[in-house]
Amino acid sequence: MSLNPASALVLFSGGQDSTTCLAWALSHYAHVETVGFDYGQRHHVEMDCRLQVLAQLRQQFPNWSPRLGEDHVLDLRVLGQLSDSALTDERAIAMAASGLPNTFVPGRNLLFLTFAATLAYRRGLKFLVGGMCETDYSGYPDCRDDTLKALQVALSLGMDERLVIETPLMWLDKAQTWTLADSLGGSALLELVTEHTHTCYLGERTQRHAWGYGCGHCPACELRAQGHARFLATR
Numbered sequence: 459m460s461l462n463p464a465s466a467l468v469l470f471s472g473g474q475d476s477t478t479c480l481a482w483a484l485s486h487y488a489h490v491e492t493v494g495f496d497y498g499q500r501h502h503v504e505m506d507c508r509l510q511v512l513a514q515l516r517q518q519f520p521n522w523s524p525r526l527g528e529d530h531v532l533d534l535r536v537l538g539q540l541s542d543s544a545l546t547d548e549r550a551i552a553m554a555a556s557g558l559p560n561t562f563v564p565g566r567n568l569l570f571l572t573f574a575a576t577l578a579y580r581r582g583l584k585f586l587v588g589g590m591c592e593t594d595y596s597g598y599p600d601c602r603d604d605t606l607k608a609l610q611v612a613l614s615l616g617m618d619e620r621l622v623i624e625t626p627l628m629w630l631d632k633a634q635t636w637t638l639a640d641s642l643g644g645s646a647l648l649e650l651v652t653e654h655t656h657t658c659y660l661g662e663r664t665q666r667h668a669w670g671y672g673c674g675h676c677p678a679c680e681l682r683a684q685g686h687a688r689f690l691a692t693r
C-alpha cells in the first residue's frame with residue numbers, strides 16, 4: 459500500500475485503542491507525530507506506559523521507526539480541576555444521574571482535539587488521528603461520529619485550514635480492534651499491546667491477564683477482556 463505523503467498527529471494515551479491507531483497511522487502516512495495530555499488523571503500510570511509503547515514501537519518495527527516523529531505532551535490539568543469524574547477523583551465507578559458512567563470527563567475529547575489541532579497547525583500536520591469509537595463505548599457523547607464531524611468543520615473554519623479528523627476505530631468493536639492490530643503488525647504488535655499498553659480505570663499494573671494488565675473488573679478491563687476473548691475465538 460502506498461503511503462499518503464501528508465503528515466499526521468495521533469492523540470496517544472498509551473492505551474490499546476490509541477496504540478492501534480498509531481500503528482494504523484504509521485501504515486498510512488509518511489510522517490507521524492504523537493501528542494499526550496496530562497489532564498490531572500487519577501492514575502498517572504498511562505503517562506509512563508505511553509513512553510514504553512513508543513520505545514517498543516521504535517525498537518520492534520524498524521520499518522515504522524523512521525516515520526515516527528516527535529512526541530508532545532500538553533499540560534491540561536485545568537480539565538482535571540474542572541471535572542467531577544471517577545477518572546480525576548478518588549471515587550467508585552458508578553452510573554451518574556445523567557445516565558452516563560461517572561468516568562465521563564465532560565469536554566475531554568473536544569479539548570484534546572482543539573489543542574491537538576493547534577499543535578498540528580503550528581507543525582504543518584494535516585490529519586488528526588484519534589481512537590474514538592461509537593461501537594464498544596460507554597455512551598460518551600464526545601466519542602460519537604456526529605460530534606467529531608462537527609468539530610472537524612469547526613476547527614477547519616476557525617483555523618482557515620483544512621484539518622481532517624481520522625477515527626479508524628469508530629465502527630469497530632473491541633474484537634475487531636484486536637484484529638486490526640493483528641493485521642497491521644502481527645503477533646509482535648499484539649504482544650506489544652498486551653504487555654505495554656494500559657486501559658484499566660483503576661491504574662492496576664500488577665495483575666497480568668491474557669489480554670494485558672488491569673484489575674479485571676472495571677468497565678475498561680471488562681470491555682478489553684471480552685473483546686480479546688471474541689478475537690481469539692474467531693482467529
